[in-house]
Amino acid sequence: MTPQSDTEWALTSKEMDLVKMELSEWMMKRASGEYTCMELAKALTKRAMYLQHVQHMNHFMYWGTFDWIEVVPKEAKAMDKLAKKHGNEALAPLYCYPIPLKGTISTIDFPSSVGVAALHTYHSKVDAALVSLIKDAHGVQFGKTNVPEFARSYGSGNYASGTAINPWGYDKMTGSSSGGSAAAVAAYTATIAVTEDTGGSTNTPATRNHLFGYDPPKFHYPNAGNPSITVRNDQLGVNARSIDDIIAFDKAVLGTQAEHATAEAFVAGLTSGLVVPMYFMTTMQCPQQSKQNTTKQRVS
Secondary structure (H helix, E strand, O other): OOOHHHOOOOOOHHHHHHHHOOHHHHHHHHHHOOOOHHHHHHHHHHHHHHHHHOOOOOOEOOOOOOOHHHHHHHHHHHHHHHHHHHOHHHHOOOOOOEEEEEOOOOOOOOEOOOOOHHHOOOEOOOOOHHHHHHHHOOOEEEEEEOOOHHHOOOOOEEOOOEEOOOOOOOOOOOOOOOHHHHHHHHOOOOOEEEEEEOOOOOHHHHHHOOOEEEOOOOOOOOOOOOOOOOOOOOEEEEEEOOHHHHHHHHHHHHOOHHHHHHHHHHHHHHHHOEEEEHHHHHOOOOHHHHHHHOOEEEEO
């Protein structure tokens, strides 16, 4: 397989840093003005094009029917103009980070086919509610990831887009139906991507691609504009390479800073004052069998 460094999509050392950068780190560096939105968009789109045109990974849909890759730098350029006019803080809280969207979700700027080939040229008239939140948080839409038709399969692929390939190996499945989103994150096309779950479609791809999956409680993220197989089970979520990025995304799109601060304080209180019986540390015996040797240890 031809390495990316030997192709027209070769990355500079600076672009390599951007491709590997996590969302939380990007937020700080873009706020400081160390990078521009266009620099990040260029690095990530080069990565996506290499993975598609050389490695044939099929993580995204619409390569042959819509020039979606050009939408990303166009949005990034608009973000840089906003920062130049009003300052870098005008890009808060997502600071123009490009976020791949699962192929089931409705978008105005990209086709919305739910993986059905006959619908590959159709756009939604309105954005899904979560897409609107991402835009409001100054995030950049980064294409639509590969899904099976109507998200109903154990593999992430369809007749128009091929099968999404797990970057850990061509002989490994990505999981479904959010396998396109998971594989894109695992392949360093982005550090976080939107997923959706009916019965394991967020966490199964996360597991198969060595990621963190967040399938939140019902309606944590608004589901309007995402076609559901079941009203009761379907829920939008995310896959990411770190827990920190999931938390950073959650704070950015929902404004849950106070809730996360409360949760962090609660967890800190648990871990700093947790009393663990020593027999759990030293023996497989049940408490009744080791009463005379039982002591307690405080874990700091």
